[in-house]
Amino acid sequence: MRREHQPLFAIMVMTAFLGTAAVGCGPQSEESPASGVVSEPLPSWSEGATKQAITRFVTRVTDPASPDFVPEAERIATFDNDGTLWAEQPVYFQLLFAIDRVKALAPGHPEWATTQPFKAVLDDDREALAAAGEHGLLELVMATHAGMTTTEFEQIVRDWIASARHPKSGRPFTEMVYQPMLELLDYLRAHGFKTFIVSGGGIEFMRPWTEEVYGIPPEQVVGSSIKTELEMRDEGPVLVRLPEVAFVDDKEGKPVGIHSHIGRRPIAAFGNSDGDLQMLQWTAAGDGPSFCLYVHHTDGDREWAYDRESHVGRLDKGLDEAQARGWTIVDMKNDWQRVFPFED
Amino acid sequence: MRREHQPLFAIMVMTAFLGTAAVGCGPQSEESPASGVVSEPLPSWSEGATKQAITRFVTRVTDPASPDFVPEAERIATFDNDGTLWAEQPVYFQLLFAIDRVKALAPGHPEWATTQPFKAVLDDDREALAAAGEHGLLELVMATHAGMTTTEFEQIVRDWIASARHPKSGRPFTEMVYQPMLELLDYLRAHGFKTFIVSGGGIEFMRPWTEEVYGIPPEQVVGSSIKTELEMRDEGPVLVRLPEVAFVDDKEGKPVGIHSHIGRRPIAAFGNSDGDLQMLQWTAAGDGPSFCLYVHHTDGDREWAYDRESHVGRLDKGLDEAQARGWTIVDMKNDWQRVFPFED
Numbered sequence: 001m002r003r004e005h006q007p008l009f010a011i012m013v014m015t016a017f018l019g020t021a022a023v024g025c026g027p028q029s030e031e032s033p034a035s036g037v038v039s040e041p042l043p044s045w046s047e048g049a050t051k052q053a054i055t056r057f058v059t060r061v062t063d064p065a066s067p068d069f070v071p072e073a074e075r076i077a078t079f080d081n082d083g084t085l086w087a088e089q090p091v092y093f094q095l096l097f098a099i100d101r102v103k104a105l106a107p108g109h110p111e112w113a114t115t116q117p118f119k120a121v122l123d124d125d126r127e128a129l130a131a132a133g134e135h136g137l138l139e140l141v142m143a144t145h146a147g148m149t150t151t152e153f154e155q156i157v158r159d160w161i162a163s164a165r166h167p168k169s170g171r172p173f174t175e176m177v178y179q180p181m182l183e184l185l186d187y188l189r190a191h192g193f194k195t196f197i198v199s200g201g202g203i204e205f206m207r208p209w210t211e212e213v214y215g216i217p218p219e220q221v222v223g224s225s226i227k228t229e230l231e232m233r234d235e236g237p238v239l240v241r242l243p244e245v246a247f248v249d250d251k252e253g254k255p256v257g258i259h260s261h262i263g264r265r266p267i268a269a270f271g272n273s274d275g276d277l278q279m280l281q282w283t284a285a286g287d288g289p290s291f292c293l294y295v296h297h298t299d300g301d302r303e304w305a306y307d308r309e310s311h312v313g314r315l316d317k318g319l320d321e322a323q324a325r326g327w328t329i330v331d332m333k334n335d336w337q338r339v340f341p342f343e344d
Numbered sequence: 345m346r347r348e349h350q351p352l353f354a355i356m357v358m359t360a361f362l363g364t365a366a367v368g369c370g371p372q373s374e375e376s377p378a379s380g381v382v383s384e385p386l387p388s389w390s391e392g393a394t395k396q397a398i399t400r401f402v403t404r405v406t407d408p409a410s411p412d413f414v415p416e417a418e419r420i421a422t423f424d425n426d427g428t429l430w431a432e433q434p435v436y437f438q439l440l441f442a443i444d445r446v447k448a449l450a451p452g453h454p455e456w457a458t459t460q461p462f463k464a465v466l467d468d469d470r471e472a473l474a475a476a477g478e479h480g481l482l483e484l485v486m487a488t489h490a491g492m493t494t495t496e497f498e499q500i501v502r503d504w505i506a507s508a509r510h511p512k513s514g515r516p517f518t519e520m521v522y523q524p525m526l527e528l529l530d531y532l533r534a535h536g537f538k539t540f541i542v543s544g545g546g547i548e549f550m551r552p553w554t555e556e557v558y559g560i561p562p563e564q565v566v567g568s569s570i571k572t573e574l575e576m577r578d579e580g581p582v583l584v585r586l587p588e589v590a591f592v593d594d595k596e597g598k599p600v601g602i603h604s605h606i607g608r609r610p611i612a613a614f615g616n617s618d619g620d621l622q623m624l625q626w627t628a629a630g631d632g633p634s635f636c637l638y639v640h641h642t643d644g645d646r647e648w649a650y651d652r653e654s655h656v657g658r659l660d661k662g663l664d665e666a667q668a669r670g671w672t673i674v675d676m677k678n679d680w681q682r683v684f685p686f687e688d
Contacts, residue, residue, distance in 0.1 A: 073561055150603055194563075207607045217417055218607030219538075219564075228603060230596040230622060236629040237622065239603055246604075252574040259494055259572060259583055260590075261605060263551045263562030278574060278581065285580040 041187045044180040044338040051335070053328045054184065057291040061267065062191045068289040072192035076266040078258060078279060079185070081199035081206060081223075083272040083313040084295050085214060086177040087166075089304040091312060093173050094205050097160055101144035109143075118143070142243035145202065146226055150239040157208045171342060174213045179341045180330075181295075184270075185214055193268070198222045198258055200250035200275055204241075222261045224249045254279035266290075272297065273313040277321060284325070292327040294318060299333040302343070385531045388524040388682040395679070397672045398528065401635040405611065406535045412633040416536035420610040422602060422623060423529070425543035425550060425567075427616040427657040428639050429558060430521040431510075433648040435656060437517050438549050441504055445488035462487070486587035489546065490570055493582040501552045515686060518557045522639075523685045524674075528614075529558055537612070542566045542602055544594035544619055548585075566605045568593045594619045599626035610634075616641065617657040621665060628669070636671040638662060643677040646687070 045051040061070040082088040102112070102121040112118030117136035120128035129136065145153070166176050185195050197206060197216055203223030210216045227242040249257040255278055258266065269276070269283035272295040280292040296315065297306050308316040322329050332339065389395040405414040426432040446456070446465040456462035461480035464472035473480065489497070510520050529539050541550060541560055547567030554560045571586040593601040599622055602610065613620070613627035616639040624636040640659065641650050652660040666673050676683065 073555065076563075203604075203607070211417070219420075219605065221607060225604065228600055230599050230626075237599060237625050239599060255574050255581060255583060256572055260547075260569065261563065263547070263565060281581050282574075 041190075042180065042183050044183055044336060046335050046337055048335065050328060050330055054187075054291075054293075057268070057289070058188065058191050061289055070267055070288060074264065074267065075188075075191070075193040076196065076262060076264055077188050077193045077268040078196045078198040078222075078262075078266040078270070078283070079181070080271040080273070080276045080279070081197050081201055083297065084178075084270055084276070085181050085185075085197070086173065087303065088313050089306070090167065092201070093166075093176075094201050096164070096167070097157070097205065098140050098144045100160060100164060101156070102140060105144065138245075142226070145205075146241045146243040148241055150204065150228060150241060153204055153241055154208050157205055161209050169340075171340075174209055175342055176340065177213060178295075178336070179338045179343070180336045181270075182214065182341070185216070188268070189215065194220065196220045196222060196258075196262060196266075198249065198254050198269075198279060200224055200248070200253075202226075203249075222249055222257045224253075250275045252278050255282035258282065269293070270295070271318070273315050274318045275313075277318040280318070280327065281321075284327075292322070292325075293330065294322045294327060295330045296332060298331050299336070299339065301333075302339045303332060305333075385534075386524065386527050388527055388680060390679050390681055392679065394672060394674055398531075398635075398637075401612070401633070402532065402535050405633055414611055414632060418608065418611065419532075419535070419537040420540065420606060420608055421532050421537045421612040422540045422542040422566075422606075422610040422614070422627070423525070424615040424617070424620045424623070425541050425545055427641065428522075428614055428620070429525050429529075429541070430517065431647065432657050433650070434511065436545070437510075437520075438545050440508065440511070441501070441549065442484050442488045444504060444508060445500070446484060449488065482589075486570070489549075490585045490587040493584055494548065494572060495582070497548055497585055498552050501549055505553050513684075515684075518553055519686055520684065521557060522680070523682045523687070524680045525614075525639075526558070526685070529560070532612070533559065538564065540564045540566060540602075540606060540610075542593065542598050542613075542623060544568055544592070544597075546570075547593075566593055566601045568597075596622050598623035602626065613637070614639070615662070617659050618662045619657075621662040624662070624671065625665075628671075636666070636669075637674065638666045638671060639674045640676060642675050643680070643683065645677075646683045647676060649677075 041055065042051055060066050060068045061075065063069060079085055082092055086093070099121050102118055106112050106118070106122055109118070112122060117129055117132035117140055119125070120132060121140065148156070161172070161174060164173060165171060166173055169176065189195055195216055197210060197214070197220065199206060199222070201223050203221055203225045206223055207218040207221050210221050211218065225246040227244045227246045228239040229242055231238050231240050247253065247257065251274070254276065258279065265286045266283045267286060267289060268291040269280050270293045271280060284290050284292050294315065296319070297304055297313070299305060306313065307319060308314065319329070321327070330336070385399065386395055404410050404412045405419065407413060423429055426436055430437070443465050446462055450456050450462070450466055453462070456466060461473055461476035461484055463469070464476060465484065492500070505516070505518060508517060509515060510517055513520065533539055539560055541554060541558070541564065543550060543566070545567050547565055547569045550567055551562040551565050554565050555562065569590040571588045571590045572583040573586055575582050575584050591597065591601065595618070598620065602623065609630045610627045611630060611633060612635040613624050614637045615621070615624060628634050628636050638659065640663070641648055641657070643649060650657065651663060652658065663673070665671070674680070
């Protein structure tokens with residue numbers, strides 16, 4: 001069920017170091033992220049049509065007296081990650097991870113000093129990196145995401161997540177998550193929904209931290225992947241990560257990934273870009289009630305403002321379709337009283 | 345993360361119609377399968393070392409005072425299906441499904457009357473089918489499992505499961521499940537385990553009925569798969585099943601499938617053949633406590649007796665390793681007071 005021969009992170013291409021989006025971050029405090037239980041539902045959501053659309057749908061499918069009641073086992077909700085649960089500016093955070101890894105591994109690869117696209121990374125040469133194109137980006141990913149065991153890669157991700165900081169906010173990346181979406185995850189789970197991530201990002205890049213940050217366990221994370229192979233070593237069996245793309249969980253890949261991993265159609269789907277459109281269409285095409293929501297990045301002060309022209313998380317066709325079909329569109333600036341957990 | 349270019353159901357090859365195993369079925373009654381809650385744990389298991397090994401392990405990892413306590417989120421248990429949860433004689437049930445499908449589809453394929461391996465199926469010619477080898481079997485699978493939407497295939501499986509009968513017992517295949525294993529699934533879930541199927545069988549062949557029969561929802565089923573592709577039709581998006589193998593979830597594929605779908609290592613694994621050995625090795629290689637169990641088919645009266653020489657579900661290397669490492673081996677004849685739910 002996995003599509004081949006597509007470059008991983010293809011949608012990062014050409015956008016990596018362009019930094020075209022307006023950048024800005026809200027006030028910062030020392031509070032830690034609050035992903036736990038909230039005392040009232042959706043407190044960071046402004047009262048209004050958007051919040052009402054959410055709570056009305058949940059009531060509609062969970063009230064046993066409702067004609068649209070959905071049994072708990074079928075309450076599947078899928079969430080995109082980049083730009084939907086956590087931020088994706090100035091570039092996808094996983095690309096920053098790959099760049100950090102190239103720099104960390106460079107001492108063992110003296111040839112990188114003169115070989116593209118590695119030289120571009122080591123020289124912080126955005127123009128040369130952009131010129132390397134899709135093929136160059138794929139080389140970066142394979143050089144940094146493959147060639148080790150799955151256990152080793154998990155530790156590398158854990159170490160990076162614990163130490164790396166967002167270039168603008170100076171915060172750990174796991175604090176660059178959207179407080180209203182954390183509340184939404186909790187709210188849905190409190191009403192019997194099973195919450196899944198369905199992201200174009202690497203599945204093994206997300207799994208080490210999604211349970212702690214989002215309350216989503218590894219088995220409920222779907223993402224892009226490279227191949228692995230079982231190898232019997234003296235110390236026992238290991239899974240080795242191979243420099244070969246297995247699956248790209250983006251655009252038309254999202255329904256494929258949902259079907260492969262989950263095996264039933266979501267009744268609610270949440271995204272923020274054209275890469276999520278097929279997931280929302282797939283969700284809306286179910287026989288029963290469904291809920292489709294786009295997060296629209298409209299807040300250039302507290303977060304970033306971008307949509308139709310953005311190289312990261314472009315929302316163009318999806319915005320048209322959401323408007324035409326009456327899907328819920330979050331106006332981040334007006335619908336969210338708080339964006340990040342660390343805000344006052 | 346999916347391995348390519350391996351024939352689906354490769355282990356069915358040459359075994360399809362050989363029927364070498366001793367065949368026998370126990371007494372039958374009109375009782376329906378009991379997959380629900382049981383009043384005392386494991387009532388169909390004989391008192392003794394095997395049952396004790398199970399209950400002691402569960403106590404060891406679930407008692408908060410135990411030094412080997414495992415948090416609930418990490419209590420992952422994986423089960424093979426064919427020969428572990430339901431029977432697999434005289435041949436894998438999915439092969440009987442494929443044969444029935446060839447016969448059902450034959451009127452639309454007049455060329456099959458003169459083309460192998462289809463002619464062999466239509467003529468009930470076991471010798472010719474065996475001669476068709478791996479390639480022929482793959483042709484059968486692709487002709488019967490691909491070329492329709494996922495929704496259509498699900499309905500085909502549902503219809504077959506509801507109407508087909510086991511050639512020896514005359515029972516629906518969903519009654520050819522092992523009562524002690526149903527109780528084990530319930531017992532583990534009652535102690536906070538999350539139960540998964542990890543089978544060489546087709547993932548879409550299992551998902552339509554595993555929740556009702558085993559209490560295992562579609563998202564906790566891992567299996568072999570063919571590729572699917574999103575197609576936009578006038579009536580909306582559909583996933584079309586392509587005649588191309590995506591992943592073979594057998595032998596060294598099982599740890600790969602576990603890692604891809606579940607993303608953490610099981611602490612308990614249950615199988616019955618050499619095809620499960622790598623799953624058990626992978627489970628045993630974890631840092632913490634682990635439990636590995638082989639079902640050994642030793643009861644030629646109530647079920648079938650087969651192991652090292654069998655073409656279906658061969659247990660040879662696995663039996664040696666289980667004995668050497670002290671894994672739990674179920675002696676079906678002595679450890680199970682009841683085999684099938686329909687027995688008195």
